[in-house]
Amino acid sequence: MYLPVIIQTMILAVRYRSLSLPLLANPKLTISGMVGVAKSELMMQAQNECQQAILDWYQFLVTNQPAAEQVADIMPLVKQQALDFPLVCKPDIGCRGSGVKLVKNSQQLAEVIASYPRGTSLLLQKLADYEPEVGVFYVKMPNQTQGKVVSLTFKDSPTVMGNGELTLEELVLLDPRASKLTHLYQERHPKRWQQVIPLGEVVRLVFSASHCRGAVFTDARAHITPELEQRIELIMTGLPEFYYGRLDVKYPDLDSLKRGENLQIVEINGASAESIHIWDKNTSFLEAVKTLMWQYRTLYKIGAYQRRRGFKTPGIGKLFKHLAIEKRLARYYPTTD
CATH class of the missing domain: 3.30.1490.20 (ATP-grasp fold, A domain)
Known part of the structure; x- marks a missing residue:
């Protein structure tokens, strides 16, 4: 899926005479938050409504x-x-x-x-006070006063319900999707894996709502409303010079989400973020590729505008330096819940 994106990136690099132009998209963040950048760097910049919304x-x-x-x-x-x-x-x-x-x-x-x-x-x-989570992808051109929510995706952590007869392993194996990721769930529930789950007990198989950790993503773009966009815009005005990224947001219920009410931000991802509705099982391969290609064209457009404003590209070497930092640290990360 990423091969067309790589080819397009090479073409864009030639056209704009820079391979690292996307690293200017969010100029107040180190390499725009692409990789190997501390979450705290972004959160410390948050002000007003944005600061209040971040957990x-x-x-x-x-x-x-x-x-x-x-x-x-x-x-x-x-x-x-x-x-x-x-x-x-x-x-x-x-x-x-x-x-x-x-x-x-x-x-x-x-x-x-x-x-x-x-x-x-x-x-x-x-x-967070709420269980449901959604990925909100936000894009704003530097010469515009209003940004746009271009993607909305439900992030559901898979669960199984006990029947008082089957073990956790047996319940997972009976689930059409969970059974394909048994190794992930066994690693996270070693003590309960062979235990019979009581009748009616719901076991959350993963805590972190990440697709590569077994969470299920569902396209929710149909639920984007003017009220939600207005609220996200108000929040993002509190993050200086931020134009491209995804907010991971907790919310109490769908009606509150559509009204933009009681949103709690877990974190905000920078230039490497994706419109994660592409990982919905109903999203076609072609649509996913088109979305990714649009994203990188947008990164280059924003980066080009920032360059005209006087910001200097950090150079591709800095990108690889931060990538190496993240890879080195990842060796020590404990198993994600």
Whole structure:
């Protein structure tokens, strides 16, 4: 699917005389948030409505202290920001849900911290009040006053329901989709894998709503409303010089989402973000390719405009440097919940 995108990128690089022009799309972010860029860098820039919509978070560095001592030092500072267990712990640098853990107590947090080398930046974030999650892809040309929501995608974490007779493994094997990803779910539920699940109990197979971790994506573009776009625009005015990316958003129900009400932002992804409706099983291969090609044409158009404004391209070497940083850190990431 990405081969046509690569070919188009080569053509665009020649036309615009730059291979790294997309790295100017969000000029206040290091390489526009393409890869290997800290989530905290973007969230620290958030102001007003954007800052309020992002779920509260706390960033810290792993030290040489025993993990339990680090937790004892961290938690009073975390609680000063009105945060407490359960919390979401995730690497500051990472993508596609890598290393995301739901920690319910100090012992679990210590176990997560112990898996990382000294100097790693980690985030603790408030657990959202709502279960449903949606990916909101936002694009705005620098010469325009209003951006646009170009993609909306439901992100559903798969579940199975116990019947009081079958084990978790047997329930997963009976599910048409989940049975294709058995290895992912067994790794996340080793203690319960051979246990009989009580009647009526719903087991959430993955916590992180990432497609590569087993979540199910469904095209929701039909639910984009003027009210939702207006709310997203108001939120994004609080993020300086941000023109291209995807918001991962929690919401209470579909009506609230369509009205743009009670939205809680988990994180905002930069230039490497995709319109994830392309991963809906009903999206054709041709439509997915067209969407990706449109995205990269848009990145080049935005980058070209930023260059005319006086921003300088960072160079392709910087991209590879940050890619290497992320790959090096990914070796230490614990299994995603």
